Amino acid sequence: MLLDIRRIYVEPAAAALPRGQEVLARFPDAQRVEVDSHHRIPELYGDETNVARWVRIKQGALVLGVKKSLTARPNGRSADFIAPSAANGCxxxxxxxxxxxxxxxxxxxxxxxxxxxxxxxxxxxxxRQGPKPEPNECDRHLWVYDIGENSDCSLDARVSDNVRDLVELFRDLPNAKASFATKHVNRDLLDWDPQGHTRIRFSLMPAADAKLLDIRTTPVAERIAAIDDFVAAGYEVHVNFSPVVVRDGWLADWAELLDQLDAGLGPAAKAQLAAEVIFLTHNRDLHEVNLGWHPKAEELLWRPDLQQGKRSENGFWNVRYRTGAKGGYVAALRDLIAEHTPYCHIRYAF
Structure with missing residues (x-):
């Protein structure tokens, strides 16, 4: 079971709002724990002893808070702007x-x-943006706002109506569209009539990688099978080839995935398809956490023989594939995409 909410951590200000009351009513049997801040809940965050309860907490806990900082950050890659989050976590x-x-x-x-x-x-x-003055890789005509940077909106929609509200908001904006990536197929979204103003990006990877790395997600074959239905329902549907993990046999498995994608799409989906290609970046602290609950994953994710370290802008120590070699990996996957799905425009690859 993906969600079995047993405990809700609630900021009083959130519980007083209509949406907060709606969420609480969805889970009437859940224990309610009042908290001062959704950021500071010691039994959830910052305690490495929680590693053993990682999945159980995700399944049974929900936090209800108030978003205090509202900013739309310029992006220019996946979207023109990153919208303020309506949710975070997963x-x-x-x-x-x-x-x-x-x-x-x-x-x-x-x-x-x-x-x-x-x-x-x-x-x-x-x-304030007005009409988009010229096309870019985010979109030719509309400003694109990523509404799911820190969560999976398809899954969020099973908890609250926030995502539906945003899809309906962007449907009515003449100059903008929403966008989010997802690894969860939620067919409730098919009834929302987005009228082309929401882009869903289904994340895909070879099944062998997904089985080990995409824990508690919708199987990749089901994600592919949903694309035609979402296009027919009025969504723009792209794919994220992400993260691309380099290992023995990786290109052969990606070729197989691309053939599965090609076979699973109808003409309408193919005509509008585009992709983002993102090679794996991993994090040293997350590596240590994963060793405590899922060490097999780290055999693919933590590869010092292939990776180099870099300190990120926010101070985290990350690893990514070595400069020079990575360029060859990207070129090889680009060639595969051109061969197996030539209609799929690559928006960016890195």
Whole structure:
């Protein structure tokens, strides 16, 4: 079971808002624990002893808070702007996920109840942009806002109506669209009528990698099988080839995945398909955490023989594939994509 909410950590200000009350009503039997801040919950965050309870916490805990800082950060790669989060954290447990680094050793879903303020901010921000002056790799015509940087919106939609509110908001904005990546197929979204103003990016990787790394996610074959339905429902659907993990036989497995994708798509989906290609970046602290609950994953993710270290802007020590060799990996995968899915435009690859 992906979600079995037994305990809700609640900021009083969130519980007083309509969205907070709706979320609490969805889980009437859950224990409620009042907290001063969704950021500071000692039994969830920052305690390495939680590693043994990593998945259990994600399955059974929910946090209800208020988003205090509302900013849309310029991006220019996956989207023009990163929208203020309507949620963060996740009930899934992908072994390479960077989000847990920000809160600690477990990071269940946090829902922000002040969705009206978040939506109002986005409406005003998009209004200030005016028409998009020229095409870019984010989109030819519309400003793109990533609404799911720190969570999986398809899964968030099983907990609250925040994501639906945002999809409906962007549907009515003449100059902007929402975007989010997902590893969870939620067919409830098919009824939301986005009218082309929401882009869903289904993350894909070879099944052998996904079985080991994409813990508690929808199987890759089911993600591919959903693409045509989401296109028919009015979504723009792209794919994220992410993260690309280099290992023995990786290119052969990617070729097989691309053939599966090609066979699973109809003409409408192929006509609008584009991809982001993102090679693995891993983190030393997350590596240590994973050794405590999923060491087999680290045999693929932590490869000192292939990787080099770099201190990130926020002070984390990350590893990525070695300069020079990585360029060859990227070129090889680009060639495979051109061969097996020539209609798939690569928006960027790194």
């Amino acid at each position: 009930a899934m447990a992908c072994a390479y996920c960077y989000v847990p680094r920000h809160k600690g050793y477990s990071n269940p879903i946090t829902v922000f109840a002040n969705i009206d303020k978040i939506g109002g901010y986005l409406r005003r921000h998009a209004g």
